[in-house]
Amino acid sequence: MKFRLVSLFSGAGGMDKGFQNAGFKIIWANDFDKDAVNTYKKNLGEHIVLGDITKIPSTQIPNDVDVVIGGFPCQGFSVNNIKRNMEDKRNFLYKELLRIVKDKNPKVFVAENVKGLLSMEKGKVIEMIKSDFEKLGYKVDYKLLLAAEYGVPELRERVIIMGNRIGVDNIFPKATHYTDYKNYSKDTRLLKTPTVEETIGFLANERLRDNEFEINGRIIYDHIASEKVADTFWGRKYPVNQFEICDYLKYWRNKSGWTTTRVDKHFGYKYTAGHWFRKDNGSGSIPKPDDWWELKKILGFDDKFDKVVTTLELKDITFEQSLRISNWDRPSDTITATQPEIHPNKKRRLSVRECAMIQTFPDDFIFTGSLNSKYRQIGNAVPVLMATKIAECVKKMLEE
Numbered sequence: 274m275k276f277r278l279v280s281l282f283s284g285a286g287g288m289d290k291g292f293q294n295a296g297f298k299i300i301w302a303n304d305f306d307k308d309a310v311n312t313y314k315k316n317l318g319e320h321i322v323l324g325d326i327t328k329i330p331s332t333q334i335p336n337d338v339d340v341v342i343g344g345f346p347c348q349g350f351s352v353n354n355i356k357r358n359m360e361d362k363r364n365f366l367y368k369e370l371l372r373i374v375k376d377k378n379p380k381v382f383v384a385e386n387v388k389g390l391l392s393m394e395k396g397k398v399i400e401m402i403k404s405d406f407e408k409l410g411y412k413v414d415y416k417l418l419l420a421a422e423y424g425v426p427e428l429r430e431r432v433i434i435m436g437n438r439i440g441v442d443n444i445f446p447k448a449t450h451y452t453d454y455k456n457y458s459k460d461t462r463l464l465k466t467p468t469v470e471e472t473i474g475f476l477a478n479e480r481l482r483d484n485e486f487e488i489n490g491r492i493i494y495d496h497i498a499s500e501k502v503a504d505t506f507w508g509r510k511y512p513v514n515q516f517e518i519c520d521y522l523k524y525w526r527n528k529s530g531w532t533t534t535r536v537d538k539h540f541g542y543k544y545t546a547g548h549w550f551r552k553d554n555g556s557g558s559i560p561k562p563d564d565w566w567e568l569k570k571i572l573g574f575d576d577k578f579d580k581v582v583t584t585l586e587l588k589d590i591t592f593e594q595s596l597r598i599s600n601w602d603r604p605s606d607t608i609t610a611t612q613p614e615i616h617p618n619k620k621r622r623l624s625v626r627e628c629a630m631i632q633t634f635p636d637d638f639i640f641t642g643s644l645n646s647k648y649r650q651i652g653n654a655v656p657v658l659m660a661t662k663i664a665e666c667v668k669k670m671l672e673e
Protein backbone atom coordinates (compact mmCIF):
# COMPACT_ATOMS: atom_id res chain seq x y z
CA MET A 274 0.00 0.00 0.00
CA LYS A 275 1.28 3.42 -0.89
CA PHE A 276 1.38 6.09 1.79
CA ARG A 277 -0.78 9.12 1.00
CA LEU A 278 0.89 12.50 1.07
CA VAL A 279 -0.18 16.16 0.95
CA SER A 280 2.42 18.70 -0.13
CA LEU A 281 2.34 22.42 0.67
CA PHE A 282 4.56 25.12 -0.84
CA SER A 283 5.45 22.49 -3.41
CA GLY A 284 7.26 24.75 -5.90
CA ALA A 285 8.57 22.91 -8.93
CA GLY A 286 8.48 19.73 -6.87
CA GLY A 287 12.04 18.88 -5.84
CA MET A 288 10.95 17.56 -2.46
CA ASP A 289 7.88 15.87 -3.98
CA LYS A 290 9.94 14.12 -6.62
CA GLY A 291 12.03 12.62 -3.83
CA PHE A 292 8.91 11.33 -2.07
CA GLN A 293 7.56 9.92 -5.34
CA ASN A 294 10.87 8.16 -5.89
CA ALA A 295 10.52 6.56 -2.47
CA GLY A 296 7.05 5.26 -3.39
CA PHE A 297 4.70 7.80 -1.80
CA LYS A 298 1.40 8.69 -3.48
CA ILE A 299 1.01 12.47 -3.55
CA ILE A 300 -2.73 13.13 -3.46
CA TRP A 301 -2.75 16.93 -3.21
CA ALA A 302 -0.16 19.69 -3.63
CA ASN A 303 -0.27 23.47 -3.73
CA ASP A 304 1.68 26.54 -4.76
CA PHE A 305 0.70 30.03 -5.86
CA ASP A 306 3.45 30.41 -8.46
CA LYS A 307 1.95 29.72 -11.88
CA ASP A 308 5.20 28.65 -13.53
CA ALA A 309 6.12 26.33 -10.66
CA VAL A 310 2.65 24.76 -10.80
CA ASN A 311 2.98 24.19 -14.56
CA THR A 312 6.40 22.63 -14.08
CA TYR A 313 4.98 20.44 -11.33
CA LYS A 314 2.08 19.29 -13.50
CA LYS A 315 4.36 18.38 -16.36
CA ASN A 316 6.63 16.26 -14.21
CA LEU A 317 4.70 15.00 -11.21
CA GLY A 318 1.01 15.05 -12.03
CA GLU A 319 -2.22 17.01 -12.12
CA HIS A 320 -2.81 16.79 -8.37
CA ILE A 321 -1.38 20.27 -7.73
CA VAL A 322 -3.72 23.20 -7.09
CA LEU A 323 -2.75 26.76 -7.99
CA GLY A 324 -3.65 29.23 -5.25
CA ASP A 325 -2.69 31.09 -2.11
CA ILE A 326 -2.66 28.60 0.74
CA THR A 327 -3.88 31.22 3.21
CA LYS A 328 -7.13 31.31 1.19
CA ILE A 329 -7.65 27.56 0.86
CA PRO A 330 -9.84 26.01 3.56
CA SER A 331 -8.73 22.63 4.90
CA THR A 332 -12.03 21.13 3.71
CA GLN A 333 -10.74 21.47 0.14
CA ILE A 334 -7.82 19.18 0.96
CA PRO A 335 -8.45 15.40 0.88
CA ASN A 336 -8.62 13.36 4.09
CA ASP A 337 -6.84 10.11 5.03
CA VAL A 338 -3.42 11.63 4.88
CA ASP A 339 -0.34 9.77 6.13
CA VAL A 340 2.20 12.51 5.57
CA VAL A 341 2.17 16.30 5.14
CA ILE A 342 5.29 17.99 3.79
CA GLY A 343 5.98 21.67 3.26
CA GLY A 344 9.02 23.83 2.61
CA PHE A 345 7.42 26.97 3.94
CA PRO A 346 8.97 30.11 2.45
CA CYS A 347 12.09 31.40 4.02
CA GLN A 348 12.09 35.11 3.16
CA GLY A 349 10.98 36.09 6.64
CA PHE A 350 13.58 33.79 8.13
CA SER A 351 16.67 34.22 6.02
CA VAL A 352 19.83 35.51 7.67
CA ASN A 353 20.02 37.87 4.73
CA ASN A 354 16.86 39.53 5.82
CA ILE A 355 17.64 42.18 8.38
CA LYS A 356 14.00 42.56 9.27
CA ARG A 357 13.69 39.02 10.57
CA ASN A 358 11.93 39.45 13.81
CA MET A 359 9.47 37.70 16.07
CA GLU A 360 7.08 40.59 15.50
CA ASP A 361 6.44 39.11 12.08
CA LYS A 362 5.22 35.89 13.53
CA ARG A 363 1.60 36.27 12.49
CA ASN A 364 2.84 36.33 8.93
CA PHE A 365 4.85 33.17 9.20
CA LEU A 366 3.52 30.77 6.65
CA TYR A 367 4.48 27.82 8.80
CA LYS A 368 1.20 28.59 10.56
CA GLU A 369 -0.50 27.29 7.41
CA LEU A 370 1.46 24.07 7.70
CA LEU A 371 0.44 23.94 11.36
CA ARG A 372 -3.23 24.45 10.45
CA ILE A 373 -3.24 21.68 7.87
CA VAL A 374 -1.34 19.27 10.10
CA LYS A 375 -3.92 20.01 12.82
CA ASP A 376 -6.88 19.50 10.49
CA LYS A 377 -5.60 16.44 8.58
CA ASN A 378 -3.82 14.78 11.50
CA PRO A 379 -1.15 12.97 9.43
CA LYS A 380 1.07 10.36 11.06
CA VAL A 381 4.20 12.24 10.04
CA PHE A 382 5.02 15.76 8.86
CA VAL A 383 8.23 17.09 7.36
CA ALA A 384 9.15 20.76 6.95
CA GLU A 385 12.20 22.21 5.30
CA ASN A 386 13.82 25.58 5.78
CA VAL A 387 17.02 27.61 5.55
CA LYS A 388 19.81 27.38 8.09
CA GLY A 389 19.08 30.90 9.38
CA LEU A 390 15.94 29.58 11.03
CA LEU A 391 18.06 27.97 13.76
CA SER A 392 19.73 31.19 14.88
CA MET A 393 16.72 33.44 14.49
CA GLU A 394 15.91 35.27 17.69
CA LYS A 395 18.69 33.23 19.36
CA GLY A 396 16.87 29.97 18.64
CA LYS A 397 13.50 31.11 19.95
CA VAL A 398 11.76 30.83 16.58
CA ILE A 399 12.65 27.19 15.95
CA GLU A 400 11.70 26.34 19.53
CA MET A 401 8.38 28.12 19.04
CA ILE A 402 7.71 26.11 15.88
CA LYS A 403 8.72 22.89 17.64
CA SER A 404 6.45 23.53 20.60
CA ASP A 405 3.52 24.53 18.35
CA PHE A 406 3.66 21.09 16.71
CA GLU A 407 4.26 19.34 20.01
CA LYS A 408 1.02 20.85 21.28
CA LEU A 409 -0.73 18.95 18.47
CA GLY A 410 0.66 15.71 19.89
CA TYR A 411 3.73 15.25 17.70
CA LYS A 412 7.19 14.16 18.73
CA VAL A 413 9.32 16.76 16.98
CA ASP A 414 13.02 16.91 16.09
CA TYR A 415 15.02 19.06 13.74
CA LYS A 416 18.40 18.71 12.14
CA LEU A 417 20.65 20.69 9.81
CA LEU A 418 21.49 18.53 6.80
CA LEU A 419 24.25 19.13 4.25
CA ALA A 420 23.08 18.00 0.81
CA ALA A 421 26.61 17.04 -0.24
CA GLU A 422 26.67 14.35 2.47
CA TYR A 423 23.96 12.53 0.54
CA GLY A 424 25.72 12.57 -2.82
CA VAL A 425 24.36 15.92 -4.06
CA PRO A 426 27.23 17.87 -5.67
CA GLU A 427 26.30 20.96 -3.70
CA LEU A 428 27.18 22.43 -0.30
CA ARG A 429 23.56 23.30 0.41
CA GLU A 430 22.48 23.28 4.05
CA ARG A 431 18.85 22.96 5.01
CA VAL A 432 17.01 22.49 8.29
CA ILE A 433 14.64 19.56 8.30
CA ILE A 434 11.94 19.55 10.94
CA MET A 435 10.24 16.20 11.40
CA GLY A 436 7.38 15.13 13.63
CA ASN A 437 5.33 11.98 14.17
CA ARG A 438 2.42 10.97 16.37
CA ILE A 439 2.88 7.20 16.04
CA GLY A 440 5.31 6.75 18.91
CA VAL A 441 8.48 6.13 16.89
CA ASP A 442 11.76 8.00 16.78
CA ASN A 443 12.13 10.55 14.02
CA ILE A 444 14.74 9.23 11.63
CA PHE A 445 17.06 11.51 9.68
CA PRO A 446 19.16 10.15 6.82
CA LYS A 447 22.73 9.13 7.62
CA ALA A 448 25.56 10.65 5.60
CA THR A 449 26.62 8.46 2.70
CA HIS A 450 29.22 10.80 1.17
CA TYR A 451 32.19 12.87 2.30
CA THR A 452 32.98 16.37 1.07
CA ASP A 453 36.27 17.10 2.73
CA TYR A 454 38.44 15.62 0.00
CA LYS A 455 41.71 16.44 1.74
CA ASN A 456 41.06 15.06 5.18
CA TYR A 457 39.23 11.83 4.71
CA SER A 458 40.59 8.52 5.85
CA LYS A 459 41.09 5.89 3.18
CA ASP A 460 39.14 3.27 5.05
CA THR A 461 36.04 5.44 5.33
CA ARG A 462 32.95 3.66 4.13
CA LEU A 463 31.62 6.88 2.71
CA LEU A 464 31.67 7.70 -0.98
CA LYS A 465 33.17 10.85 -2.45
CA THR A 466 30.63 13.60 -3.25
CA PRO A 467 30.88 14.37 -6.97
CA THR A 468 32.52 17.65 -7.97
CA VAL A 469 30.91 20.29 -10.17
CA GLU A 470 33.17 19.18 -13.02
CA GLU A 471 32.16 15.55 -12.67
CA THR A 472 28.51 16.61 -12.73
CA ILE A 473 28.35 19.17 -15.54
CA GLY A 474 31.83 19.14 -17.09
CA PHE A 475 30.58 17.38 -20.21
CA LEU A 476 28.43 20.43 -21.05
CA ALA A 477 31.22 22.99 -20.64
CA ASN A 478 31.80 23.48 -24.35
CA GLU A 479 28.30 22.79 -25.59
CA ARG A 480 26.56 25.70 -27.28
CA LEU A 481 23.55 27.07 -25.44
CA ARG A 482 20.30 26.28 -27.22
CA ASP A 483 16.54 26.19 -26.77
CA ASN A 484 15.89 22.74 -28.16
CA GLU A 485 16.97 19.51 -26.60
CA PHE A 486 20.00 17.65 -27.92
CA GLU A 487 21.77 14.38 -27.26
CA ILE A 488 25.21 13.99 -25.76
CA ASN A 489 26.84 10.96 -24.09
CA GLY A 490 23.54 9.14 -24.57
CA ARG A 491 21.72 11.74 -22.47
CA ILE A 492 18.99 14.04 -23.74
CA ILE A 493 19.74 17.56 -22.54
CA TYR A 494 16.87 20.02 -22.18
CA ASP A 495 17.12 23.67 -21.17
CA HIS A 496 20.79 24.25 -21.82
CA ILE A 497 19.97 27.95 -21.76
CA ALA A 498 21.68 30.53 -19.60
CA SER A 499 21.94 34.16 -18.72
CA GLU A 500 24.83 35.68 -20.64
CA LYS A 501 24.91 38.73 -18.43
CA VAL A 502 28.49 38.28 -17.34
CA ALA A 503 30.55 41.38 -16.72
CA ASP A 504 34.03 40.15 -17.42
CA THR A 505 35.79 43.49 -17.21
CA PHE A 506 35.76 46.24 -14.63
CA TRP A 507 37.40 49.61 -14.02
CA GLY A 508 40.35 49.11 -11.70
CA ARG A 509 43.44 51.10 -10.72
CA LYS A 510 46.19 51.03 -13.30
CA TYR A 511 49.04 51.43 -10.81
CA PRO A 512 49.71 49.54 -7.61
CA VAL A 513 48.82 51.52 -4.50
CA ASN A 514 49.44 50.77 -0.88
CA GLN A 515 46.46 51.47 1.34
CA PHE A 516 48.62 51.90 4.46
CA GLU A 517 50.73 54.54 2.73
CA ILE A 518 47.69 56.44 1.45
CA CYS A 519 46.09 56.22 4.86
CA ASP A 520 49.13 57.74 6.62
CA TYR A 521 49.23 60.44 4.00
CA LEU A 522 45.53 61.31 4.29
CA LYS A 523 45.67 61.26 8.08
CA TYR A 524 48.57 63.70 8.03
CA TRP A 525 46.68 66.11 5.80
CA ARG A 526 43.45 65.74 7.72
CA ASN A 527 45.19 66.60 11.01
CA LYS A 528 46.87 69.50 9.35
CA SER A 529 43.61 70.85 7.99
CA GLY A 530 41.74 70.34 11.25
CA TRP A 531 38.87 68.34 9.67
CA THR A 532 37.36 65.49 11.71
CA THR A 533 36.32 62.22 10.05
CA THR A 534 32.70 62.96 10.90
CA ARG A 535 32.91 66.33 9.25
CA VAL A 536 34.46 64.80 6.15
CA ASP A 537 31.64 62.22 5.98
CA LYS A 538 29.07 64.95 6.42
CA HIS A 539 30.66 66.98 3.65
CA PHE A 540 30.39 64.01 1.28
CA GLY A 541 26.94 62.98 2.46
CA TYR A 542 28.29 59.60 3.55
CA LYS A 543 27.50 57.78 6.76
CA TYR A 544 30.79 56.02 7.46
CA THR A 545 32.87 55.94 4.28
CA ALA A 546 35.45 58.52 5.31
CA GLY A 547 36.30 56.48 8.38
CA HIS A 548 37.63 53.79 6.06
CA TRP A 549 39.98 56.18 4.26
CA PHE A 550 41.68 57.01 7.55
CA ARG A 551 41.75 53.45 8.87
CA LYS A 552 44.93 51.42 8.57
CA ASP A 553 43.42 48.00 8.43
CA ASN A 554 43.64 45.45 5.65
CA GLY A 555 40.10 44.30 6.27
CA SER A 556 38.20 47.55 6.32
CA GLY A 557 40.50 50.33 5.15
CA SER A 558 39.86 51.72 1.68
CA ILE A 559 41.30 54.17 -0.81
CA PRO A 560 38.97 56.93 -2.05
CA LYS A 561 37.51 56.54 -5.54
CA PRO A 562 38.87 59.11 -8.04
CA ASP A 563 35.89 61.48 -7.72
CA ASP A 564 36.13 61.35 -3.94
CA TRP A 565 39.88 61.89 -4.12
CA TRP A 566 39.53 65.16 -6.04
CA GLU A 567 36.85 66.40 -3.65
CA LEU A 568 38.97 65.41 -0.65
CA LYS A 569 41.87 67.30 -2.15
CA LYS A 570 39.73 70.43 -2.25
CA ILE A 571 38.96 70.30 1.46
CA LEU A 572 42.22 68.88 2.88
CA GLY A 573 44.47 70.71 0.43
CA PHE A 574 47.00 67.90 -0.02
CA ASP A 575 49.78 67.91 -2.65
CA ASP A 576 50.02 65.96 -5.91
CA LYS A 577 52.13 63.08 -4.60
CA PHE A 578 49.54 60.30 -5.06
CA ASP A 579 47.13 61.87 -7.56
CA LYS A 580 48.24 59.78 -10.49
CA VAL A 581 48.33 56.37 -8.81
CA VAL A 582 45.01 56.82 -7.04
CA THR A 583 43.01 58.27 -9.91
CA THR A 584 44.24 56.51 -13.03
CA LEU A 585 41.85 53.70 -13.90
CA GLU A 586 41.86 51.16 -16.70
CA LEU A 587 39.51 48.46 -17.91
CA LYS A 588 40.68 45.15 -16.46
CA ASP A 589 39.69 41.53 -16.89
CA ILE A 590 37.96 39.87 -14.02
CA THR A 591 40.12 37.04 -12.80
CA PHE A 592 38.97 33.80 -11.24
CA GLU A 593 40.43 34.91 -7.94
CA GLN A 594 38.11 37.89 -7.87
CA SER A 595 35.48 35.22 -8.22
CA LEU A 596 32.21 36.83 -9.05
CA ARG A 597 30.81 33.60 -7.75
CA ILE A 598 32.51 31.56 -10.41
CA SER A 599 31.86 27.85 -9.96
CA ASN A 600 34.57 26.05 -8.22
CA TRP A 601 35.14 23.23 -10.59
CA ASP A 602 36.90 20.74 -8.39
CA ARG A 603 34.56 20.52 -5.41
CA PRO A 604 30.82 20.45 -4.77
CA SER A 605 29.05 23.63 -5.83
CA ASP A 606 28.09 26.46 -3.52
CA THR A 607 24.35 26.67 -2.96
CA ILE A 608 22.38 27.13 -6.16
CA THR A 609 20.28 30.18 -5.29
CA ALA A 610 16.93 31.35 -6.63
CA THR A 611 18.46 34.33 -8.45
CA GLN A 612 21.20 34.60 -11.08
CA PRO A 613 23.40 31.54 -10.70
CA GLU A 614 27.16 31.44 -10.70
CA ILE A 615 29.31 32.29 -13.67
CA HIS A 616 30.45 29.22 -15.54
CA PRO A 617 34.20 28.62 -15.49
CA ASN A 618 34.32 29.35 -19.23
CA LYS A 619 33.43 32.93 -18.14
CA LYS A 620 31.11 33.52 -21.10
CA ARG A 621 27.88 32.80 -19.34
CA ARG A 622 26.26 31.77 -16.10
CA LEU A 623 25.45 28.17 -15.31
CA SER A 624 22.69 26.97 -17.60
CA VAL A 625 19.26 25.99 -16.32
CA ARG A 626 20.11 22.34 -16.93
CA GLU A 627 23.45 22.61 -15.18
CA CYS A 628 21.71 24.09 -12.11
CA ALA A 629 19.12 21.33 -12.30
CA MET A 630 21.85 18.67 -12.50
CA ILE A 631 23.63 20.11 -9.47
CA GLN A 632 20.28 20.03 -7.67
CA THR A 633 20.01 16.34 -8.78
CA PHE A 634 16.85 16.76 -10.86
CA PRO A 635 16.63 13.95 -13.42
CA ASP A 636 17.48 14.86 -17.03
CA ASP A 637 13.86 14.46 -18.13
CA PHE A 638 12.50 16.88 -15.53
CA ILE A 639 11.39 19.83 -17.65
CA PHE A 640 10.91 23.36 -16.33
CA THR A 641 8.44 25.93 -17.65
CA GLY A 642 8.42 29.74 -17.61
CA SER A 643 11.00 32.39 -18.39
CA LEU A 644 14.72 31.89 -17.89
CA ASN A 645 14.67 33.66 -14.53
CA SER A 646 11.58 31.78 -13.43
CA LYS A 647 13.32 28.47 -14.21
CA TYR A 648 16.40 29.55 -12.25
CA ARG A 649 14.11 30.51 -9.36
CA GLN A 650 12.21 27.22 -9.32
CA ILE A 651 15.43 25.23 -9.30
CA GLY A 652 17.13 27.40 -6.67
CA ASN A 653 14.10 27.09 -4.39
CA ALA A 654 14.03 23.32 -4.54
CA VAL A 655 15.16 20.65 -2.16
CA PRO A 656 17.71 18.53 -4.07
CA VAL A 657 15.85 15.49 -5.31
CA LEU A 658 18.45 13.03 -4.05
CA MET A 659 18.39 14.50 -0.54
CA ALA A 660 14.57 14.51 -0.61
CA THR A 661 14.59 10.84 -1.62
CA LYS A 662 16.78 9.96 1.36
CA ILE A 663 14.51 11.91 3.71
CA ALA A 664 11.48 10.19 2.20
CA GLU A 665 13.04 6.75 2.73
CA CYS A 666 13.44 7.59 6.43
CA VAL A 667 9.80 8.65 6.68
CA LYS A 668 8.78 5.40 5.01
CA LYS A 669 10.81 3.43 7.53
CA MET A 670 9.10 5.30 10.38
CA LEU A 671 5.65 4.54 8.95
CA GLU A 672 6.46 0.88 8.36
CA GLU A 673 7.67 0.47 11.93
Ligand SMILES: C[S@@+](CC[C@H](N)C(=O)[O-])C[C@H]1O[C@@H](n2cnc3c(N)ncnc32)[C@H](O)[C@@H]1O
Pocket residue numbers: 282283284285286287288289303304305306309324325326327343344345346347366650653654655656
Ligand atom coordinates in the same frame (compact mmCIF):
# COMPACT_ATOMS: atom_id res chain seq x y z
C1 LIG B 1 11.20 27.12 -0.89
S1 LIG B 1 9.98 27.00 -2.11
C2 LIG B 1 9.54 25.30 -2.00
C3 LIG B 1 10.33 24.42 -2.92
C4 LIG B 1 9.89 22.98 -2.95
N1 LIG B 1 9.81 22.40 -1.64
C5 LIG B 1 10.81 22.14 -3.80
O1 LIG B 1 11.51 21.28 -3.28
O2 LIG B 1 10.86 22.34 -5.04
C6 LIG B 1 8.60 27.80 -1.42
C7 LIG B 1 7.36 27.90 -2.30
O3 LIG B 1 6.27 28.47 -1.56
C8 LIG B 1 5.43 29.13 -2.47
N2 LIG B 1 4.55 30.03 -1.71
C9 LIG B 1 4.89 31.12 -1.00
N3 LIG B 1 3.83 31.67 -0.42
C10 LIG B 1 2.76 30.93 -0.76
C11 LIG B 1 1.37 31.00 -0.48
N4 LIG B 1 0.89 31.97 0.29
N5 LIG B 1 0.56 30.06 -1.00
C12 LIG B 1 1.05 29.07 -1.78
N6 LIG B 1 2.37 28.95 -2.10
C13 LIG B 1 3.20 29.87 -1.58
C14 LIG B 1 6.39 29.80 -3.41
O4 LIG B 1 5.77 30.09 -4.65
C15 LIG B 1 7.52 28.76 -3.54
O5 LIG B 1 7.36 27.97 -4.67
